[in-house]
Amino acid sequence: MTAPIIEIDKLTKSYGGKRGIVDVSLEISEGEVFGFLGPNGAGKTTTIRILMALLRADGGRAQIAGLDAWDKSVEVKRLIGYVPGEPSLDNNLTGGQILEYFAHLRGGVDKAYLKTLIERFDLDTSRKFRQYSTGNKRKVVLIQAFMHRPRVLILDEPTSGLDPLNQQEFDGMVREARDDGRTVFLSSHVLSEVEKTCTRVGIIRDGRLVRIGGVAELKDIKRYEITIHFARPVPADAFARLEGVSDVEWLGDGSAVRLAMQGSADAVIKAAALHPVVSLTSDEPSLEDIFLRYYEGDGQGPKEAAGVV
Amino acid sequence: MARARKRRPVLFSSVYLKTLRDYRVAILGWGIGMGLVIVSPMASVGTLINTPAARATLATLAAQFAWNAEPVAAGTVGGYATFKIGIFIFLMAVWPLLAASRMLRGEEETGSLDVLLSLPRTRLQVALQKVAAMWTALLVMAAVIGGLAYLGGVAFKGDFNLIDGWLFGLNLALFCAVIGGVALVISQFTLERGTAAGVTGGLLLVFIVVDMVHRVIPNTDWFSHVSPIYYYNLSKPLIPSYGTSAGGMFLMLALAAVLTTAAIALFARRDIGDAVRVPGLGGFARPQPASRALPERDWSLGSVYARSLATIAAPTFWWTLGIAGFAAWMVVVVQQLVGKLDTLLASSPNASVALNALKNIGGGGNALTATFLGAMFELLPVLLMAFAITQVGRWSSDTDNGRLEIILSTPQPRVAVLLGRFGALATATVVIGVLTLLASALAAAIAGVTLDSVNLAEATLGMLPLGLLMAATGYLASGWLRSAAETGLISFLLAGWFFLSFVGPDLKWPEVALRLSPFYYYGTPLLHGLQFANLAVVVVIAAVSLAVASLRFSRKDMSP
Numbered sequence: 001m002t003a004p005i006i007e008i009d010k011l012t013k014s015y016g017g018k019r020g021i022v023d024v025s026l027e028i029s030e031g032e033v034f035g036f037l038g039p040n041g042a043g044k045t046t047t048i049r050i051l052m053a054l055l056r057a058d059g060g061r062a063q064i065a066g067l068d069a070w071d072k073s074v075e076v077k078r079l080i081g082y083v084p085g086e087p088s089l090d091n092n093l094t095g096g097q098i099l100e101y102f103a104h105l106r107g108g109v110d111k112a113y114l115k116t117l118i119e120r121f122d123l124d125t126s127r128k129f130r131q132y133s134t135g136n137k138r139k140v141v142l143i144q145a146f147m148h149r150p151r152v153l154i155l156d157e158p159t160s161g162l163d164p165l166n167q168q169e170f171d172g173m174v175r176e177a178r179d180d181g182r183t184v185f186l187s188s189h190v191l192s193e194v195e196k197t198c199t200r201v202g203i204i205r206d207g208r209l210v211r212i213g214g215v216a217e218l219k220d221i222k223r224y225e226i227t228i229h230f231a232r233p234v235p236a237d238a239f240a241r242l243e244g245v246s247d248v249e250w251l252g253d254g255s256a257v258r259l260a261m262q263g264s265a266d267a268v269i270k271a272a273a274l275h276p277v278v279s280l281t282s283d284e285p286s287l288e289d290i291f292l293r294y295y296e297g298d299g300q301g302p303k304e305a306a307g308v309v
Numbered sequence: 310m311a312r313a314r315k316r317r318p319v320l321f322s323s324v325y326l327k328t329l330r331d332y333r334v335a336i337l338g339w340g341i342g343m344g345l346v347i348v349s350p351m352a353s354v355g356t357l358i359n360t361p362a363a364r365a366t367l368a369t370l371a372a373q374f375a376w377n378a379e380p381v382a383a384g385t386v387g388g389y390a391t392f393k394i395g396i397f398i399f400l401m402a403v404w405p406l407l408a409a410s411r412m413l414r415g416e417e418e419t420g421s422l423d424v425l426l427s428l429p430r431t432r433l434q435v436a437l438q439k440v441a442a443m444w445t446a447l448l449v450m451a452a453v454i455g456g457l458a459y460l461g462g463v464a465f466k467g468d469f470n471l472i473d474g475w476l477f478g479l480n481l482a483l484f485c486a487v488i489g490g491v492a493l494v495i496s497q498f499t500l501e502r503g504t505a506a507g508v509t510g511g512l513l514l515v516f517i518v519v520d521m522v523h524r525v526i527p528n529t530d531w532f533s534h535v536s537p538i539y540y541y542n543l544s545k546p547l548i549p550s551y552g553t554s555a556g557g558m559f560l561m562l563a564l565a566a567v568l569t570t571a572a573i574a575l576f577a578r579r580d581i582g583d584a585v586r587v588p589g590l591g592g593f594a595r596p597q598p599a600s601r602a603l604p605e606r607d608w609s610l611g612s613v614y615a616r617s618l619a620t621i622a623a624p625t626f627w628w629t630l631g632i633a634g635f636a637a638w639m640v641v642v643v644q645q646l647v648g649k650l651d652t653l654l655a656s657s658p659n660a661s662v663a664l665n666a667l668k669n670i671g672g673g674g675n676a677l678t679a680t681f682l683g684a685m686f687e688l689l690p691v692l693l694m695a696f697a698i699t700q701v702g703r704w705s706s707d708t709d710n711g712r713l714e715i716i717l718s719t720p721q722p723r724v725a726v727l728l729g730r731f732g733a734l735a736t737a738t739v740v741i742g743v744l745t746l747l748a749s750a751l752a753a754a755i756a757g758v759t760l761d762s763v764n765l766a767e768a769t770l771g772m773l774p775l776g777l778l779m780a781a782t783g784y785l786a787s788g789w790l791r792s793a794a795e796t797g798l799i800s801f802l803l804a805g806w807f808f809l810s811f812v813g814p815d816l817k818w819p820e821v822a823l824r825l826s827p828f829y830y831y832g833t834p835l836l837h838g839l840q841f842a843n844l845a846v847v848v849v850i851a852a853v854s855l856a857v858a859s860l861r862f863s864r865k866d867m868s869p
Binding site for chain 2: 049052053055056073074075077078080082087088089090092094097099100102104105111114115118119123124125126141144
């Protein structure tokens with residue numbers, strides 16, 4: 001496994017007496033695209049702002065490329081491209097002026113590449129920031145984060161306000177960054193985006209990291225559904241006690257059954273094979289379903305996710 | 310079972326009450342603060358009019374300072390207070406100017422007006438309720454100011470009653486409503502509240518000068534009629550023998566109503582987030598074709614310092630115009646005033662005492678021109694410090710609004726960002742100082758006024774450390790306070806320092822108290838040159854403040 005480029009260890013931050021994040025630990029390898037998921041106020045932005053040395057942690061450690069995010073913030077920021085959750089820029093500058101300004105503050109960038117990014121997002125650089133639509137403002141912020149080809153991209157809800165076409169462009173840029181061996185740390189509410197672009201996902205809730213694992217691995221803990229249609233009715237208790245079945249719902253006259261599943265379906269397939277099967281369908285859960293499950297109000301999420309997958 | 314009654318938060322039940330609630334601190338703070346400004350001269354008048362001769366001299370001498378205010382019954386408590394406030398009327402107008410600029414334009418900038426206008430209310434209703442809240446706030450302030458003026462009169466044996474005090478407050482409130490109306494109209498034509506406030510502030514200075522003209526140059530009354538301050542000055546309720554001009558007050562009321570109505574009518578018809586388009590001023594300009602070009606040769610984009618300098622350039626230009634213009638104007642008019650003062654000083658033994666009181670901060674010397682100018686020049690650092698306050702406000706506002714966040718994501722040390730901004734402000738103060746020196750020297754040459762050139766240079770350039778002190782103090786305060794509180798605190802500090810030096814000597818306050826004001830260390834450089842040891846105290850305090858501000862900024866959590 002590649003050495004971690006982002007290391008967060010027992011990171012804790014509170015605002016006055018109010019909870020920010022508590023004992024958050026994770027490691028992200030170089031070249032990884034990591035999705036950071038959580039509802040509003042869960043602690044995503046707090047974690048990111050500590051990495052960016054905008055906040056100082058109360059406890060724990062955050063390092064990027066082996067450098068302490070706070071003590072070596074200037075060195076760390078040479079490596080980073082950043083999109084804040086609520087970007088605010090000088091309204092009186094044009095998009096072009098803003099990009100030129102940040103290019104200077106970064107010590108110069110490859111102008112040809114910068115112009116390519118402007119082309120890709122189809123950004124009119126002659127308009128003042130205040131005159132841009134929300135989506136165009138977001139484009140400016142995204143371009144300034146990518147324009148110096150940073151080793152690490154830290155993006156806080158980066159596609160908020162972008163139209164589907166530009167979201168696609170953004171997905172492409174993230175894939176290119178990954179292919180170049182660069183690292184992306186991305187927080188998002190758009191789970192399909194995380195599903196498409198990320199290799200691993202962490203879920204944060206109430207300031208604590210409740211789950212972390214590969215996108216595929218997270219799907220393995222899924223609750224999925226299997227619906228089986230038989231040629232004739234089958235006994236009602238045929239599936240109730242099988243391994244992996246958590247719920248059984250008989251449909252129609254008893255010749256069809258919908259099973260809520262978790263884990264392997266081997267026992268169900270073997271039991272179904274004892275009867276004449278007309279059709280069998282399985283509904284794959286989306287990351288959305290998994291995500292929502294962790295945020296159900298029943299408090300079960302953290303319990304289930306006690307270990308890292 | 311008795312059902313528990315849910316308390317309805319009354320102050321959130323309408324736009325009017327919510328806006329009034331937003332003004333609650335200002336009503337109290339500004340009301341009491343301005344009330345004390347009126348009372349403070351009353352405290353010192355007793356020592357100036359303890360004999361009939363002194364009273365007569367004071368009245369005569371005040372006439373020589375007519376440029377400041379019309380000297381009516383200057384030998385009475387109410388008359389002296391009215392006279393002494395004079396051009397400091399601009400202090401009173403600062404709140405309505407800021408509040409009216411923020412009222413609609415400021416809320417558009419933050420986006421909160423979008424939400425408000427999504428409610429089932431017309432724009433007219435929303436705007437009217439907001440204006441009504443501001444006018445109510447002004448009336449309450451007027452009552453507080455009038456009440457304090459009355460109490461001051463009681464304490465220092467003034468001859469005006471409570472009704473007179475309230476009329477004084479009402480006259481002031483009407484003037485403030487006019488300035489608020491001007492700001493509200495201008496804010497319909499600008500995209501930022503800061504621009505609206507700046508332009509209105511500039512106009513306020515113009516109004517002051519225009520009103521001043523008829524008191525300095527004979528037969529120019531017609532010209533001063535253009536200024537609303539002229540109508541404010543028609544009423545002097547703290548001087549019972551002079552009384553109140555109902556016509557003047559009515560005219561200000563009508564003017565405020567017309568301006569406000571115009572502003573609301575414009576607001577009701579324009580796009581939210583946009584300004585009223587004026588034909589011929591770019592409103593109907595042909596749309597620019599889309600471009601993907603980068604301004605690669607723009608000098609202002611090279612560093613935080615250069616960017617800050619470009620941002621500060623426009624306000625620096627206007628403030629330079631104001632400060633250097635004021636200095637040059639003083640140099641030009643000093644000759645004719647000094648001629649009259651010379652005669653007076655020769656004929657009256659009490660005149661020098663009164664003169665010292667009138668020019669507020671002391672000075673004196675053989676050269677009367679320099680004495681008089683020295684007193685006037687002591688206003689220059691106050692103006693430079695006010696400039697610094699407005700620019701530090703921009704920094705704290707950027708900090709609050711997360712505007713520094715992306716800048717801080719670049720490999721710039723935080724201290725470098727702060728020092729870049731401070732450096733730009735320091736450069737602007739140097740520009741103002743140097744141009745004030747050049748303007749004064751040029752004016753002196755043209756008007757034939759002889760001034761010690763070294764002292765003139767020291768008087769104009771010596772104010773720079775005071776401007777930097779104010780800036781450093783603001784940066785220091787913004788390390789802990791949010792923008793509004795920071796601006797309020799350092800404005801209060803400036804007012805405190807000014808009145809310490811303004812009233813302190815009259816009240817024979819001990820030296821140790823006077824030393825708390827930086828103006829003490831500035832001294833009277835036009836007369837005596839700079840005391841560099843004294844100025845070093847200011848420089849050291851400014852440096853320490855900046856160092857602590859840098860340390861704090863480099864360690865603080867940035868607002869999300």
